[in-house]
Amino acid sequence: MISKLLIANRGEIACRIIRTAREMGIATVAVYSDADAKALHVRQADEAVHIGPSPAAESYLVGEKIIAAAKQTGAEAIHPGYGFLSENAGFAQAVIDAGLIWVGPKPSSIDAMGLKDAAKKLMREAGVPVTPGYEGEDQSVERLKQEADAIGYPVLIKAVAGGGGKGMRKVDRAEDFEASLESCRREAKASFSNDEVLLEKWITSPRHIEVQVFGDSHGNVVHLFERDCSLQRRHQKVIEEAPAPGMDEATREDICAAAVRAAKAVDYEGAGTIEFIADASEGLRADRIFFMEMNTRLQVEHPVTEEITGVDLVEWQLRVASGEPIPMKQDDLFIDGHSIEARLYAEDPAGGFLPSTGRLDHFDLGAEGRIETGVEEGDMISPYYDPMVAKLVVWGETRAEAIDQLADIAESVEIWPVKTNAAFIANCLRDEDFEDANLDTGFIEAKLDTLVSADEAGDDIWQTAADFIALAQTEEHEDLPIGLRLNAPGKLNATLTHKGETRTVSAAASHVDSLATGFVDPERAVVFADGQSFVFERQSRGSGAAAAGDGAILAPMPGKVIAVDVAEGDAVTAGQRLMVLEAMKMEHALTAPFDGTVTELSAATGGQVQVEAVLAVVEPKEE
CATH class of the missing domain: 3.30.470.20 (ATP-grasp fold, B domain)
Structure with a gap:
């Protein structure tokens, strides 16, 4: 068994792998970029090695640095997680050439499934159902258009080296084909340095069904049933579930058997996923489920398979990488x-x-x-x-x-x-x-x-925010802030601002719903409801979300200063715009919290600022 494991990844998957490794008595090594110096996976691992600047291209995607970190710490094996270098056959081979254990499939298996056109040909030979289409070498516009006409519209143009929804175009009409092809090729070239494409018949009621497979070095391959990943936004999965709803036993048996044949066709070892597209216009039927691609790694959604089978897939990965056979046989696996x-x-x-x-x-x-x-x-x-x-x-x-x-x-x-x-x-x-x-x-x-909730607060949320302030006043016996007028014990009028709207709300501590959650601080009240956070600035602290109680104007998030409207020494009035910050493609006006004077100004037009950086200080006007 592996005794020390380096995890060539970050975030939740690194923490997930660390948890299982610890349970198995395996020491762990984390790697981290500048941005992740204090990250949770770094804190949880037994050791951690810095591998470069924050951009992934200079850290997590530099295989030489990761292998050097493994050598430096005496790690015997490298687990790539998912994303980054997890499906990079060259990196997998470099790990093996360095005398380390690669916790993943053979580089040849990754290569075999890396290009969609070659993978589809291989699957067809293995008896795996494949979507009708064209994967030929003739990439001329004339031939591709001819094949699209033969397949019948709508058709899907896909980059052979694509992934993550890039390099894909649906074409509904023959007259739109050439323009869509040109656009797809341009994106594919920029994203994958490969502009070759394949064509597929467009499925009108598509469901994304995938099967978890697992192989070992002893020739065993099993499946752990299917998952449904149909809820996607822009080709990125949002909600996944297992088993697939509406899947009958006969169809399940057929699709899972096809997935096992697919894995065996590439001599697969470790965890992998065979992805299928299903035409669900008449429900899930074996004759309308087609191979799409194989992911030669652990999937983001692997926990749902673990939950219904009771299997720890990371433990299986580590055991198989150590040379052990798969811990269970197919007949021992069932859905719960x-x-x-x-x-x-x-x-x-x-x-x-x-x-x-x-x-x-x-x-x-x-x-x-x-x-x-x-x-x-x-x-x-x-x-x-x-x-x-x-x-x-x-x-x-x-x-x-x-x-x-x-x-x-x-x-x-x-x-x-x-x-x-x-x-x-x-x-x-x-x-x-x-x-x-x-x-x-x-x-x-x-x-x-209908799925996107409005971020405007309803009357009930305004009331809850005011009641929270009343409750905080009653429980903490804090001095009553400016803008809150005491009416009776536990009652007050709270003047609040939310998204530019200001209201004065009569509040009482006794009104707070026991199910409501949130908090109050000197600058704001925050109410959590239905998965959202609603922020209310207390008027006494100014209407600008970045205004601190002492008059310090703080950057609410990292961004670029695109306008500065004041200078040091300027007199300002409450609510006056001081500057504009551009962040996340949006403009944010930062305003004066009260009447006063700008005594400090550190922001300059064009400057980049970090979250909570002090951009200016306003001293209140003397009464």
Whole structure:
């Protein structure tokens, strides 16, 4: 058995691998970039090695640095996690050539499945059903158009080296083919340095069904049943579940047997996933499920398979990499219950799903379900990497039970000031069509307007914010802030500002709903409800979200100063714009918290600033 393992990854998957390794008595080595110097995976590992600057291209994607870190620490093996170098055959071979154990499939297996056109030919030879299409060497526009006409529209153009939704174009009409082909090739060349494409018949009611497979060096291959990953936004998975709803035993047997044949065709070792596209226009049928591609690594959604089988897939990876056979035989594996996973992202659905970065000043995902995360309260969400904050995973005896559990967890998420898609997840789960398993990969796009919650606070949220202030006043006996007028014990009028709107609300500590959650500090009240955070600035502290109580104007997030409207010594009035910060493709006006004078000014037009940097200081006007 491996005694020391280096994890060539970061975030939640690094923490996930560390957990299993520790349970197996295996010492762990983390690697980290500048941005991750204080990250959770670094704190959890037995050792950690710095491998470079924050950009992944200068750290996590530099195989030589990772191998050197393994040699330096005496690690015997490298686990790549997923993403980064996990499906890089050259890196896998370099690890092996360095005398280390590669926790993954053979480089030849990665190569065999790396190009979609070659993989489809191999699968067809292995008796695996493949989507009708064209994967020929003749890449001329004339030949491709001829093949598209023969397949019949709509068709899908796909980059042979593509992934993550890049290099894909749906073409509905013959007259649009050449323009779509040119666009697809241009993107493929820029993303993968390979502009070759293949063609596939467009499936009208597609469901994304994938099968977890596992092989060892003794010639054994098993499957661990299927997952449904149909809920996607822009080809990125959002919610995954196992088993696939509506899958009958006969169809399951056929698709899983095809997945095992696919794995055997490339002499597969370790964890892998065979991805299929299903035409679900008449339900799930074996004759309408086609091979798409193979992911030669552990998948993000592997926990749902673990939940329904009771198997620790990371433990299996480490055992198989150490030369052991697969711990269980096919007949020993069975499905128990239903599991669903949702990917909690740091993004703003109401703001076009733009990423949200910054420090997690408040971070509480509750105690229910299985939470896979790589962050804790006080950690930073970096702009350099994937914005996934956590995976929320549940198991239930039935699908309906699992849905209800996960929706409750999503609605209870408390994260601030970073925005998340928690409310969006809950809305997907509560949707009647999702509950009834009326799914396809266009589900989210078709329902986007109803799935994205407005970020405007309703009257009940305004009232809760004011009541929280009254409760804090009563419990802490703090001095009554300017702007709050005492009416009677435990009662006051609170003047609050939310998204530019100001209201004065009559409040009482006794009104606070026992189910409401949030907090109050000298500058604001924050209410958590239905997976969202609603921030109310206390008027006495100014209407600018970045204004601190002592008059310091702080950057609310990393960004660029695009305008400065004042100079040191200027007299300003409450609410006057001081400067404008551009962050996450949006402009944020920072205003004076009260009448006074600008005594310090560190911001300059064009300057880059970090979150909570002091940009200016306003001293209040003397009465």
